[in-house]
Amino acid sequence: TATSSIASVTNLGCTRFDTVSIGVDSLPWDMGILPADTVICQGEQVLLTSPVYEPGDFGQIEFLWTPANGQLTPDSFYNMVVQPALTTTYFRLASNGFCSQIDSTTVTVISVTSLQISPAMPVICQGDTVQLTASAPVQIEYTWSPADGLSCVECPNPTASPSSSTTYNVSGEYEGCPVAGSISIEVVDIPTITPFIGTICLGSSATLNNSPNGNWSYVWTSTDDPSFNSNEPAPVVS
16 A cells, blocks of 8 residues: 655754655556467467456556457457467556566467368269379378268278269368368269161151250261261251
8 A cells, every 4th residue: 555654854953854655556466368378270269368356456557468460359458359370479568557567378370281182173974983182281181071972981082983963071180170171073964865766768867866965065977978977966867
């Protein structure tokens, strides 16, 4: 608490008085930042807190957090929410009158590693297979889903033979942080041709394909007529 001291001096009957006042400033006894040091995955947030104190006992207390990167709440708050992109040590300066104190904590950020899957945009015919390869710059264990059409689900390079267009997801974990990726395989239906089968009279014509599809590419040739060649979906011959 604040105190005052009075000093007096006497010389030959003369007395002189003087007063000295001493003000006492203080800070809360425990302002340690929690968690003291922590590890988060890239993109996560963490709340930095300290023990509760009675604000009325420290009416002029002020705070200042540094550095500014990753701060999500005002730097003058007692507690702070941060989302750093890189490992960062945060400092909080607390001051009340002539008293000051600096507390700190380090937030270690685990960078979420990139996961690549090849081939990029595979297109296969129905019944065919494609080799998928997942790779990451660090050693992780892979898990694929769904399992339908895959040769293995806990390997980096399964072969896939889906019956229809399918998106496969692959996930893993690096130092407690999730790593994920996905790839979509387009399965193209096998083209079908309904050919003309029968006999025509001389001079008549026949349509070679009774179920043409304008989205497909056709190449017609003939072993009996080497000069015959057509790209029509349903050529008419006579």
